Amino acid sequence: xxxxxxxxxxxxxxxxxxxxxxxxxxxxxxxxxxxxxxxxxxxxxxxxxxxxxxxxxxxxxxxxxxxxxxxxxxxxxxxxxxxxxxxxxxxxxxxxxxxxxxxxxxxxxxxxxxxxxxxxxxxxxxxxxxxxxxxxxxxxxxxxxxxxxxxxxxxxxxxxxxxxxxxxxxxxxxxxxxxxxxxxxxxxxxxxxxxxxxxxxxxxxxxxxxxxxxxxxxxxxxxxxxxxxxxxxxxxxxxxxxxxxxxxxxxxxxxxxxxxxxxxxxxxxxxxxxxxxxxxxxxxxxxxxxxxxxxxxxxxxxxxxxx
Amino acid sequence: xxxxxxxxxxxxxxxxxxxxxxxxxxxxxxxxxxxxxxxxxxxxxxxxxxxxxxxxxxxxxxxxxxxxxxxxxxxxxxxxxxxxxxxxxxxxxxxxxxxxxxxxxxxxxxxxxxxxxxxxxxxxxxxxxxxxxxxxxxxxxxxxxxxxxxxxxxxxxxxxxxxxxxxxxxxxxxxxxxxxxxxxxxxxxxxxxxxxxxxxxxxxxxxxxxxxxxxxxxxxxxxxxxxxxxxxxxxxxxxxxxxxxxxxxxxxxxxxxxxxxxxxxxxxxxx
Numbered sequence: 001x002x003x004x005x006x007x008x009x010x011x012x013x014x015x016x017x018x019x020x021x022x023x024x025x026x027x028x029x030x031x032x033x034x035x036x037x038x039x040x041x042x043x044x045x046x047x048x049x050x051x052x053x054x055x056x057x058x059x060x061x062x063x064x065x066x067x068x069x070x071x072x073x074x075x076x077x078x079x080x081x082x083x084x085x086x087x088x089x090x091x092x093x094x095x096x097x098x099x100x101x102x103x104x105x106x107x108x109x110x111x112x113x114x115x116x117x118x119x120x121x122x123x124x125x126x127x128x129x130x131x132x133x134x135x136x137x138x139x140x141x142x143x144x145x146x147x148x149x150x151x152x153x154x155x156x157x158x159x160x161x162x163x164x165x166x167x168x169x170x171x172x173x174x175x176x177x178x179x180x181x182x183x184x185x186x187x188x189x190x191x192x193x194x195x196x197x198x199x200x201x202x203x204x205x206x207x208x209x210x211x212x213x214x215x216x217x218x219x220x221x222x223x224x225x226x227x228x229x230x231x232x233x234x235x236x237x238x239x240x241x242x243x244x245x246x247x248x249x250x251x252x253x254x255x256x257x258x259x260x261x262x263x264x265x266x267x268x269x270x271x272x273x274x275x276x277x278x279x280x281x282x283x284x285x286x287x288x289x290x291x292x293x294x295x296x297x298x299x300x301x302x303x304x305x306x307x
Numbered sequence: 308x309x310x311x312x313x314x315x316x317x318x319x320x321x322x323x324x325x326x327x328x329x330x331x332x333x334x335x336x337x338x339x340x341x342x343x344x345x346x347x348x349x350x351x352x353x354x355x356x357x358x359x360x361x362x363x364x365x366x367x368x369x370x371x372x373x374x375x376x377x378x379x380x381x382x383x384x385x386x387x388x389x390x391x392x393x394x395x396x397x398x399x400x401x402x403x404x405x406x407x408x409x410x411x412x413x414x415x416x417x418x419x420x421x422x423x424x425x426x427x428x429x430x431x432x433x434x435x436x437x438x439x440x441x442x443x444x445x446x447x448x449x450x451x452x453x454x455x456x457x458x459x460x461x462x463x464x465x466x467x468x469x470x471x472x473x474x475x476x477x478x479x480x481x482x483x484x485x486x487x488x489x490x491x492x493x494x495x496x497x498x499x500x501x502x503x504x505x506x507x508x509x510x511x512x513x514x515x516x517x518x519x520x521x522x523x524x525x526x527x528x529x530x531x532x533x534x535x536x537x538x539x540x541x542x543x544x545x546x547x548x549x550x551x552x553x554x555x556x557x558x559x560x561x562x563x564x565x566x567x568x569x570x571x572x573x574x575x576x577x578x
Contacts (some may be wrong), residue, residue, distance in 0.1 A: 020448075030415075031413075031416065035521060087342070172434060172435070173428050173434065174333050174434075175432065175433075175434060176429075176434070178418075178426075179426050179429055180419065181416070182412060182413070182416045182423075182426075183374065183407065183409045183411070183412045183426070184413060185379075185381045185405075186405060186407055186426070186478075188379070188381045189379045189380070189381065189405040190400065190429055190430050191397070191399065191400045191430070203375060233417060236417065236418070236463075237418075237462035237464075238417055238419060238422075239416075239417045239418055241417075242417050267334060296460075
């Protein structure tokens with residue numbers, strides 16, 4: 001049992017919190033047909049990290065997160081600008097901005113003297129979930145021991161704070177989010193600041209993506225923005241319940257994915273564990289697949305829009 | 308402010324703007340809207356009389372919806388002033404109800420009919436005030452008024468086009484406004500819905516509210532409305548239907564697009 005607390009509980013909690021933090025804004029992004037923004041943000045994180053390294057000269061968590069967050073905000077502003085000024089659909093605006101920024105990141109990386117630094121593609125994709133261990137967690141009593149708690153991986157409190165903040169924002173701005181997602185014109189006539197809401201939602205998604213990226217890698221970020229909300233939409237016809245379902249699916253993906261990654265290969269007679277992040281994303285995809293096949297409210301989704 | 312007129316402040320050093328009757332529920336001045344290089348609405352002035360039912364009529368692409376959306380601040384305007392009951396738009400929003408085009412939203416959105424009607428009360432509910440029984444009862448009364456009370460718990464995607472339009476009207480009723488702006492309320496609806504909607508609009512007029520609708524069916528203009536704004540990018544004419552709905556004005560609005568035979572069938576004003 002000590003092994004569970006030390007080795008398994010922290011990654012499971014961090015994975016779950018990251019999944020929920022991404023799934024909450026993901027509900028609104030999917031309904032607004034902007035789900036690709038998660039993909040976009042995880043790409044533009046690269047130039048942000050490279051620039052942060054060039055400015056500070058160190059490989060450390062906070063400068064990198066700030067750089068990533070800055071790049072995400074720049075990307076969001078550019079996407080909104082391209083969308084509004086070019087009058088093109090959001091997907092196209094995102095495609096233009098995130099490929100350009102990703103390319104700029106690669107260019108800066110190649111042209112500057114960063115070759116000595118190991119910016120690891122695999123780490124960026126799959127994160128480092130299995131390494132987030134809690135050596136002081138020697139027994140359940142450690143959960144009450146301040147000294148032991150101080151030794152928790154810093155990703156855990158950081159991810160918990162981000163997830164709590166996003167849950168709070170979602171609850172507080174529920175009505176403006178819901179109404180401006182459904183009927184932006186009507187929301188504007190009520191005096192709601194619809195552009196600020198749209199911008200705030202994407203910035204919130206960027207915060208979730210950057211925090212989760214650092215802890216668990218971009219593959220979970222991309223999966224969690226889309227899979228749990230899309231599966232949840234097929235379970236219910238009410239937004240309140242959809243969001244609750246998406247949180248349940250995100251949690252299930254994280255826990256089941258972690259367990260399957262650690263023990264699944266052993267059950268199948270293999271010897272090694274597989275990537276937890278990869279398996280979490282796979283489970284969320286499987287849940288979406290099942291919801292497509294058996295969800296009670298799947299009939300109208302994908303139906304041709306009237307008008 | 309009882310003199311009947313209010314004089315607006317000067318604008319960027321230009322001459323004093325034209326005066327607006329302070330009792331007009333809805334007035335736009337020098338409204339110009341453009342999405343690209345060519346304006347879709349150009350320099351339109353219009354003042355709606357109090358307690359009137361106004362039709363905004365013109366061919367496709369004439370800027371009818373754009374005029375309405377720009378007046379409400381949904382799309383940006385290049386120039387133009389909007390006055391609602393003598394106030395600027397920002398302070399008059401609580402007195403305005405709006406019915407957008409039905410096709411402007413995604414009806415697959417996960418919500419019920421009653422929730423859509425409650426959206427009409429979001430201004431008074433604010434961010435966090437709980438929806439209580441009086442709110443729900445008011446929403447149900449609005450649904451009953453458009454004949455949709457039995458559909459309150461349906462998902463909105465399960466409704467027909469006409470039923471969706473009625474739900475949008477119920478949401479506008481829930482706003483409890485004095486001025487109702489509707490964008491193509493009769494577009495693509497069944498005859499029963501058209502009857503239900505016009506009955507509600509006429510009852511609003513009886514309650515001394517003002518109704519302004521973008522309208523495309525020339526055959527019903529004289530039956531449904533008492534005031535008319537004809538536009539084709541620019542304003543062609545405006546005034547009471549009795550004197551403005553003339554063959555000459557329609558030709559000027561539609562150009563060659565309206566067959567003379569069609570005009571002959573309409574109940575036109577003489578002139």
